[in-house]
Amino acid sequence: MNKPLFAATAAVALLLANAAPAAGALKTAIFAGGCFWSAEHDIEHAKGVKSVVVGYAGGTSTTPSYNNHEGHLEAIKVTYDPAQTSYSLLVASFFHHIDPTDPNGQICDQGPSYRTAVFVADPAERAAAEAVKAQVARELGQPVATRILPAGPFYMGEGYHQDYAKKNPMAYNAYRTGCGRDAALKAVWGHG
DSSP states (O other): OOHHHHHHHHHHHHHHOOSOOOTTOOEEEEEEESSHHHHHHHHTTSTTEEEEEEEEESSSOSSOBTTBOTTOEEEEEEEEOTTTOOHHHHHHHHHTTSOTTOTTEETTEESGGGOEEEEESSHHHHHHHHHHHHHHHHHHTSOOOOEEEEOOOEEEOOGGGTTHHHHOHHHHHHHHHHHTHHHHHHHHHSOO
């Protein structure tokens, strides 16, 4: 990842921190990054991440499912240790694993449920997410389509979607290669 971006997001994180979190207190963040299999796969190894689950967020239905989640985005809920990473660094990591300039989805997954978003729980998260989004726009030299939205309920996805890349590595890698995800992200960010 770009060192100036990390330096900038680290500075923002320090400015936005109201108080040090209690030892051992974990926090959550919700992101929509296109296909939730890829979003989960790409962020689960980020520093401080303890777990990632896939599901649906942003819609009004209280019973979304993979076959009927109209209005919801495919999303991930990330549980992380704020003593090991900041919310700003987590948002920056998320942005660097998507094409934030695509308003209609991600790579081969296009349509309303594949659009990208950062769901924020409070004003501090909104400020951090907006600062990272602005830095990403400067870094890429173009507008960022990823939306910053208020967090609402997150609905856990079906069991067969959880840890899909780990449970089905051949199928997932065939999907990822066929989609051209790594080549597309390299074109955006200059890395795979």
